Amino acid sequence: MNIQPVLLWSDVCIWLLVLAGIGAGWWSRRQPPLAAAWKRVGQSRPGMAAATILLAFVLVGLLDSLHYREQLPGKAGEKASYSVEVLSALDRLLLPLRTRVEKTYSEPLATRAYAKEMMEVRQADGSLRTMRDYPRLKFGGATLGADEARVDADIAGRAIRAVLLAAVVWLGLCLVVVRRLACADGVPLKQAWQALWCGETAFAWNAVLIAFGALMLVAALLLGLATEYHVFGTDKVGQDVLYQVLKSIRTALVIGLVTTLVTLPLAVFLGIIAGYFRGWIDDLIQYIYTTLNSIPGVLLIAAAVLMMQVVIDTHPQWFATAAERADLRLLALCFILGLTSWTGLARLLRGEALKLRELEYIQAAQAFGVSDLRIISRHLLPNLMHIVIIALVMDFSGLVLAEAVLSYVGIGVDPSMISFGTMINNARMELGREPVVWWSLVAAFAFMFVLVLAANLLADAVRDAFDPRMA
Amino acid sequence: MLAYILRRLLYAIPILIGVNLITFALFFIVNTPDDMARMQLGVKRVTPEAIQKWKAERGYDKPLFWNGAAEGAGPVTQTIFFEKSARMFAGDFGRAEDGRDISREIVARMGPSLAIALPTFLLGLFVTVSFALLLAFFRATALDFWGVVLCVAMMSISGLFYIIGGQFLFAKIFRLVPISGYGGGLDAARFLILPVLIGVIAGIGSSTRWYRTIFLEEMGKDYVRTARAKGLTETAVMFGHVLRNALIPILTGVVVVIPLLFMGSLLTESFFGIPGLGSYTIDAINAQDFAVVRAMVFIGSVLYIVGLILTDISYTLVDPRIRFDR
DSSP, X not given: OOEEEEOOHHHHHHHHHHHHHHHHHHHHHTSHHXXXXXXHHHHOHHHHHHHHHHHHHHHHHHHTTOEEEEEOOOOTTSOOOEEEEEEEHHHHHTHHHHHOOOSSOBOTTOSBOSSOEEEEEEOTTSOXXXXXXXXXXXXXXXXGTTOGGGHHHHHHHHHHHHHHHHHHHHHHHHHHHHHHHHHHHTOOXXXXXXXXXXXXXSSOHHHHHHHHHHHHHHHHHHHHHHTTSOTTOBOTTOOBHHHHHHHHHHHHHHHHHHHHHHHHHHHHHHHHHHHHHOHHHHHHHHHHHHHHHHSOHHHHHHHHHHHHHHHHHHOGGGOSSHHHHHHHHHHHHHHHHHHHHSHHHHHHHHHHHHHHTTSHHHHHHHHTTOOHHHIIIIIIHHHHHHHHHHHHHHXXXXXXXXXXXXXXXXXXXXXXXXXXXXXXXXXXXXXXXXXOOOHXXXXXXXXXXXXXXXXXXXXXXXXXXXXXXXX | OHHHHHHHHHHHHHHHHHHHHHHHIIIIISSOXXXXXXXXXXXXXXXXXXXXXXXXXXXXXXXXXXXXXXOTTHHHHSSHIIIIIGGGGGTOOOBOTTSOBHHHHHHHHHHHHHHHHHHHHHHHHHHHHHHHHHHHHTTTSHHHHHHHHHHHHHHTSOHHHHHHHHIIIIIIISOOSOSSOOOSGGGHHHHHHHHXXXXXXXXXXXXXXXXXXXXXXXXXXXXXXXXXXXXOOHHHXXXXXXXXXXXHHHHHHHHTTTGGGGGOOHHHHHHHTOOSHHHHHHHHHHTTOHHHHHHHHHHHHHHHHHHHHHHHHHHHHHOTTOOOOO
C-alpha cells in the first residue's frame, strides 16, 4: 500500500526536541559538572524508575508523531489520491483497536453492551421473538461465538499467557544486564546478580528493572487482552477507551515539551541580559514580566485562546485537513502557555546573573576585555544551566495537568483532538448515568496520574542532583 | 512607611497601563471588531449590514485610537480604546452580551466567591502548616518519608479528579450534601462544605511539601542549635522558635493570593454551580463574551498588584530587619 508521509508542525517540533535532547546529552557528557550531576540522577532509585516509565510514554508519543496519509484505491494510470484522514504509526500498530468500534458504551472486558435494547432472538423452534436484552458486542469477545459462558476462562487464560510472556522477557533482560555488569566488573554472574538487587551498583539498575518489569506486565496484560476485548471498555460512540488513552499521551507530551521551546529562549535570553547589563535594560525587562505576571494565568490564556479561535475560524483556507487545524491549534496553545509561563524562570535567572556578575572570574574576564557576548555564553550560561534544567523538568508535570483543566474550561486543545482533557470533558456527565459509566474517566485519570507522578519523581531527582544547595 | 506605600502605588500605575494595553491589543488588534462580529453572528447571516449593526450596538464602530471626525476632546474620547479600555480604570466595564452591567454583576457575585475561597484558604493554610510541621518534627523517620510520598502522589492527581471524585462520592453515593447549587444565609453552608473540603484536600500536596522545606531550612539555622543547647525540649524548640520564624516566609508568601480570593475558583464554582466570579468567567469564556473576559483580566491584575503591595507591607510588619529606605 502506498502512503504519503505527512509532517505536521507539532511533529517537526517533537523531533527537533528529540534531536536537541540527544545533542544536549552528548554535550553534557563532556562538561564534567553536568556529567557528574547526571550521574547523581542515575543513582536516584525513584528517579530512574520514573525515567523508565517516562521513556515508555515518550516512545508511545514518538510513534504517534510519525504521520502519513493512506492512498485511496483508484484505477491504474490515474493520479494517486490520498485519504484526508491523517494517521500515525501508532494508529497502524493499534489498527484493531482503532477500527473495532462498537455501537455505544460497554464495560471493560464486556461481551455485551451496557444498555438493553429491543432485538429479535431466534428461539429454539426457529421462530423469531422480540425481547429486551443486552445486545452482544460486535467485537468484544467475538471469538467466543455463542459460547459466552467461557468468557472468564478465556480472559484468565489470556492474562496468564501474557504474564508468563512478560516474565520470560523480563528475566531475559535481567540476565543481559547482569551479564554486562559482571563482565564490566570482572566478577562471577551470581555475585553481580546479588550486587544488583542489593542496590550496590552505581547506576540504579534495580529500580530500572523493577519499573521495567511492572511496565512489561501492564503492557503484556493490556495488549494480550486488547486483541479480543475492550480492556478499558468503550465510550459513547463505541470507540475503544484504551486507544484514546494511548493517543492522549502524545498530546500531553507535546503540551509539556514543546512549550519549553517557547519558554526557554525567552526566559534565558531576557533573564540573563537583564541581570548582566542592569540599568534600563533590566528595568524594561522587569516591567515586561511584572506586567505579564500580574494578569492571572488562566485569564490571560483564556483571552489569548479566545482570540486565537477567532483567527482560526475566520481563516479556514489555511488548513488542508482537520488534523492540520487541530495540530496548529495545539501548537498555538503551547505558544500561549509558553508566553505566559517564562516569567518565573526569567526572574530566577536574572537574580542569579546579578549575583554571578559580581564574582571575580567574571570581573577578571571583563578586565581582560572579553566581549559581553562571550562572557555570557562562556562564563554565565554554563553556570546557570542547572537552574534551567531544574525548571524544565519541574514545569513538565504542571503543564500536563494544566492541559486537562484548560480543555475542560473550553480553552484547551481542539475538541476533535484526543487528549486527557477532552476525554475527561466528554466523560464528566457519565457519572450521572445509571448504572454509572466510570471507565473512561478512570482510565484517563489513571494514565495522567502515572505520567505526572513519574514526571514529578524524576523532577525531584534532577533537582536534588543539580541544586548546589542540596549537595 | 507611608512614603514607601505611596511609591509602590505609583509604581503600580505603569503596570496597570501595560496590562490594559496588552488586553487591548489582544482583543482589538489581533482580531478586528469585524472578525469578532462574523464569529459571533455565525457563518450564515454575515451581511455587511449585520456586522455594522452588531458593532454599533456594542460601540465597536468607532476608530481604535483617533477619531478625526469628532470635535473638542472627541478625537481621543470617542474611540474604542478610550471607551472600552481606558474607562476600566474608573471601574466602568461596559455591558455583557446579555445587556447587563458588568460592574454590578461583579459586585453581586463577589459574595459567593468569597464564601468559598476564604474558608478554603484559611482552613487549607491551617491544615497544610500543621501537616508540614508534623512531618518536619518527625523528620527522617518513616512517617516523614511516607508523608512526602503521599504529598507527591497527591500533587500528581489532577485537580479535576478531586472535584469529580469528591462530588461523586459524597453527593451521589453517600448523599450527604447537595450535588450543586447555592443558597443565601445559613443555608449556604450546606452547599459550601463539599467544595471547601475538596479545595483544601486538593491543595495539601504541593503546599505541605513547600512548607516542609521551609521548616527544615529554618531548623538548620544557628538559633535553633542555640535553643537546643540551652536544653529546651524539642517541642518547645519547634513551636516557640521554628514555627514562629518559619511563619514569616509562609505568611508573606500567601499574602499575595489574598486579594485574588475575590476572583473565586474557576473549576470549583462551575462544577458546584456557585454563582460567583469564577463561574461568571467560565460562562463568559464559553459564550465568547469578550467584554466580560476583558473586565476579569483587568480586575485580576489589579488584585494581583494589590497583593504584591500587601506582601511588601507585610514584610516590614513581621520582619523588623527589613527597611525600606531606598
